[in-house]
Amino acid sequence: MTVDLTTFETVCQRMRQAALYTSSADALEWDERTGMPAAAGEYRADQVAELRSAAHALKTGAAYGEALATLKDQLDDEDPHGDISTTIRELHRDWCRDSRLPVDLVARLSVATVRGQQAWDAARKNDRFGDFRGALEQIITLKRDVGQRLAEGTSSSAYEALMDEYEPGASVAALTPVFADLKQRLTDLITRITDAPRQPRVELLSREYPIDAQRRFSAQIAHAVGFDFDRGRLDETSHPFCTTLGPQDCRILTRYEANWFPGGFFGTLHEAGHGMYEQGLRDDWFGLPPGSYVSLGIHESQSRLWENQVGRSLPFWKWLYPSAKSAFPDALDEVSLDELYFAVNHVRPSMIRVEADEATYNLHILIRFELEQALISGDLSVDELPMAWNEQYQRCLGIQPSNDAEGVLQDVHWSAGLFGYFPTYTLGNLAAAQLYAAAVTDMPDLEHDFSRGEFERLLHWLCERVHRHGRCYSGAELIKNATGDELSADHLMDYLESKLTPLFGL
Incomplete structure (x- = not known):
């Protein structure tokens, strides 16, 4: 079976759009770590959450996942290490992972981590772990939820499911x-x-x-x-x-x-x-x-x-x-x-x-x-x-x-x-x-x-x-x-x- 190139280009374009949102959020976080006024932190958290939520929605759509599954079934004759095969295989893997996470959880985590980094920075400068304690506890609770959702139905622990985001397949x-x-x-x-x-x-x-x-x-x-x-x-x-x-x-x-x-x-x-x-x-x-x-x-x-x-x-x-x-x-x-x-x-x-x-x-x-x-x-x-x-x-x-x-x-x-x-x-x-x-x-x-x-x-x-x-x-x-x-x-x-x-x- 031959890969449907029209469908392939459609899913690629969707991910290019997601990359626009993600890279825009990254730019805001770069600014936050380099020169953003301290008082701007609350609104910055909302900005980043909005962009990451929009990217997540693009990456987890049901019709998009169905298109990837169809394309994956068409890969029989493709070079497994070629660009087309890699794109379909890895995007499908990402969809299977990302679609387990509801958008509101992604948004809450984005807000918590932007605020968490601000709290950490201040706590580190003041040498007071207590100033960071509450933010860290909230982040851990959210990440544990993420890990448990990702690990559900697998043999992985919540921690291994989190580690898989950074080092795929590691245990x-x-x-x-x-x-x-x-x-x-x-x-x-x-x-x-x-x-x-x-x-x-x-x-x-x-x-x-x-x-x-x-x-x-x-x-x-x-x-x-x-x-x-x-x-x-x-x-x-x-x-x-x-x-x-x-x-x-x-x-x-x-x-x-x-x-x-x-x-x-x-x-x-x-x-x-x-x-x-x-x-x-x-x-x-x-x-x-x-x-x-x-x-x-x-x-x-x-x-x-x-x-x-x-x-x-x-x-x-x-x-x-x-x-x-x-x-x-x-x-x-x-x-x-x-x-x-x-x-x-x-x-x-x-x-x-x-x-x-x-x-x-x-x-x-x-x-x-x-x-x-x-x-x-x-x-x-x-x-x-x-x-x-x-x-x-x-x-x-x-x-x-x-x-x-x-x-x-x-x-x-x-x-x-x-x-x-x-x-x-x-x-x-x-x-x-x-x-x-x-x-x-x-x-x-x-x-x-x-x-x-x-x-x-x-x-x-x-x-x-x-x-x-x-x-x-x-x-x-x-x-x-x-x-x-x-x-x-x-x-x-x-x-x-x-x-x-x-x-x-x-």
Whole structure:
């Protein structure tokens, strides 16, 4: 049977219209996170809810679902990874998911999360979890309702149904043993490094780095690695993120601290990695599966690869060292290349996830993975959350936050309703190491490029292996196609061991 192209174009046009509403809501939320007057928050919540409700209505119409089901039955002779098959298959999957959620629930959740992010921002600035408690409890109640509706009639838990939005097909049963193995191997490595004979001069990273100089330096580096400023921009916010507002409009955001150089620099490099993935998607399929990212784990693999495998490599710093000394002469005047390289690769348990080193970072994620499962299941109450957070940090990292701002209030995710999102960070770290190893296998002299400030070959490789495919393959299929292996922790541990063992004299 041949696909009815007239019907196909009709459903595509409907989703392009939904993308207009969604991207407009995203633009309003970008503005809310960057410069909206505080008093405008209430009306902004209503604006976003109206747009997201309109998009949801388009995505869940009965006649639209029937058209997709008919098209799906016509796919027998189509390439399963082709653009037409992918569009029909993935839109039908989205419809089956979205149609389980009534529009009033979507609207209430949109309002709650916009207000929740505003409450979180104020609570974090004032270091008072109590100011956020009520908003968080409302969001959890709504997300639990969403998860239960999505899980109904399946073998998934409410939490797994929420996680499926970010990492399709992922399950707690599959992730738990992988994460447990990774946790043990990382803990062993961190223990060895803590007792190592050599330690870096981390204090040189907390000297005075003028914020204006950081802004200029970060923008230069984002441009150098390949972020296209003709199709994007870099701004500042309280919690770094990346959002795409149209096929030629990608926004990345970071934050700077005058006495902590890695925060702004690696935050920018991280978000530029996200941005380059978005800019590598096919514009002509914007709003449709072939022009959309496949999963947040794959998205995170792109940001972490540029932040870590590239941005913390010795060849990268051989190229960047003279420019860094020129940009920050007072802070780096007597600092050698080897000292700076060692410092940016320090390993030390710390409170803030986005500022964590490569070795300890995933422990931050595993803490959140456990806590948010308990919040959604009801095994952990909102009132118990701060204490549970502190206990987990003591158990996993041997440290405890001194206040809520550096503890339970440090992440924006739960205020935005992003439950099930956190495990994708660790999946992204695993995929980043595996993809990078494959790229080096294909281009053995790749790191020589970095020492000359050339990154085009790596970006092109990633575009060909990952970006341009959109959702034509699953995340697992993309990794297997690009690397020849199933996703595992081995590549990440090999990468960390090979770099950190000689640095710390192990």
